Amino acid sequence: MPAPKSWVIAPPKKTLVVGVADMTASNDPGAELVTYSLGSCLGIAIYDPVKKVGGLLHVMLPTSTIDPDKAVRSPFMFVDTGVPRLFRAVSGLGGDSNRFVVKVAGGAKMMDAKDIFSIGHRNDQKLKEILDRAGYTVHVRDVGGLAYRTMRMSMANGQVTIQSPGNPPYTL
Amino acid sequence: MTAAEWIAKARGVVPSSESANRILGLLGRPSVSNDEIVKVIRCDGVLTAKVLQVCNSPLMGLRQRVASLDQALLAIGHREVFRLVMAISYSAAMSAPIPGFAMAAKEFLRQSLATAAAAEVVMESGLWKGEETPMAFTAGLLQDIGELVIGGALTMEMVARMRARVESGECSRIEAEREMLGTDHAEVGANLLKSWNVPEEIVEAVANHHQPVLTPVTQLSVVTHLADCLAHLAGGAPGWGSYAVRVCTPVVEAMGIDSERLDGLVIATRTSIERMERFTGGL
Numbered sequence: 001m002p003a004p005k006s007w008v009i010a011p012p013k014k015t016l017v018v019g020v021a022d023m024t025a026s027n028d029p030g031a032e033l034v035t036y037s038l039g040s041c042l043g044i045a046i047y048d049p050v051k052k053v054g055g056l057l058h059v060m061l062p063t064s065t066i067d068p069d070k071a072v073r074s075p076f077m078f079v080d081t082g083v084p085r086l087f088r089a090v091s092g093l094g095g096d097s098n099r100f101v102v103k104v105a106g107g108a109k110m111m112d113a114k115d116i117f118s119i120g121h122r123n124d125q126k127l128k129e130i131l132d133r134a135g136y137t138v139h140v141r142d143v144g145g146l147a148y149r150t151m152r153m154s155m156a157n158g159q160v161t162i163q164s165p166g167n168p169p170y171t172l
Numbered sequence: 173m174t175a176a177e178w179i180a181k182a183r184g185v186v187p188s189s190e191s192a193n194r195i196l197g198l199l200g201r202p203s204v205s206n207d208e209i210v211k212v213i214r215c216d217g218v219l220t221a222k223v224l225q226v227c228n229s230p231l232m233g234l235r236q237r238v239a240s241l242d243q244a245l246l247a248i249g250h251r252e253v254f255r256l257v258m259a260i261s262y263s264a265a266m267s268a269p270i271p272g273f274a275m276a277a278k279e280f281l282r283q284s285l286a287t288a289a290a291a292e293v294v295m296e297s298g299l300w301k302g303e304e305t306p307m308a309f310t311a312g313l314l315q316d317i318g319e320l321v322i323g324g325a326l327t328m329e330m331v332a333r334m335r336a337r338v339e340s341g342e343c344s345r346i347e348a349e350r351e352m353l354g355t356d357h358a359e360v361g362a363n364l365l366k367s368w369n370v371p372e373e374i375v376e377a378v379a380n381h382h383q384p385v386l387t388p389v390t391q392l393s394v395v396t397h398l399a400d401c402l403a404h405l406a407g408g409a410p411g412w413g414s415y416a417v418r419v420c421t422p423v424v425e426a427m428g429i430d431s432e433r434l435d436g437l438v439i440a441t442r443t444s445i446e447r448m449e450r451f452t453g454g455l
Contacts, residue, residue, distance in 0.1 A: 060407065066439070146414070
């Protein structure tokens, strides 16, 4: 008797971990990109569904002007220096920027009466400014809240899943 | 249940480290030499072996093999050895998963090390006007130790009720703990450390890290409060509702922290955390 489909062991997935202030682009449809510890940081995923190429960026702060030297050594730390590099990297793998699907998660917010510690909000504002200027829109987003998130993107179809502690993962 | 009752329940769950306690006892004295601290480490064969193991791990990136405590002191310095000893002493207890806060194995250890790294950033940033003290690192490392006690004993029902309160946006996580349990992880942690005879400065820094003391004299809890916030912003905040932390406005105002200053502190904290992860990756 043939085994039910659910019994069949799936081939191992290649997981590419994107660290804090880091970016990875891939054209391997068998790979999954994942980034952990998205608190006030933003995870930005872009994907070209025709070419099946995409990338995932984990940025920490809005603008690099605060520390230009750091921006040279670690450009993916900042929204303003990381986002253009993410788009260039995915385009460099054959992605067509006209087809990019953009998904964003993170930007958690502390309880701060003065809003000085609202780095998540400032990151989100900066991202919006950069994407608006370049003529892109965010297709779907899960930004704000009080929990940190894990963000995964399947390179097979660009599906992004989000998980926060104690909750089941869901598709963004 | 009172904090003392939680502690009674916790005995054995969070083991004390005799050598670490002796070192902390020395730090509580007005002056202590590096040699006195090294003498304590030397007397603990297991601790010394663990220090050498971590020093020789590839993550540490040392060119030469470290075969003795003296070589370790020469290679990475007294301060790094002290940090390692503290991290090693509590790493086993801190590596356990905490189901009540939905923290996986080792997440709590990583968070505690990140907070310790952040405490040193605050201490070195010029924000802290008091005397520089090696206690900041330890206070940061231990400030959430009460979560180990509370988080291991929460029932599913308690967690569900606390989460509902926090996710409604009405209260911080520590306020929800207090509402639900009559105590909180800061009070439980401080009581636990007191029972280990940890210096009073560290007990204060743990007890008040969510309500730091600015007057009449600024206390170490100001450092642990800011370190907690910075570690969150620099990528270390596991568990549900972990961002439900109330930032203390009087501290922010007293320290003159604005957005620009904060961003600089977050960068420094991230650098410090990465360095710490390299040093303690072998744990």
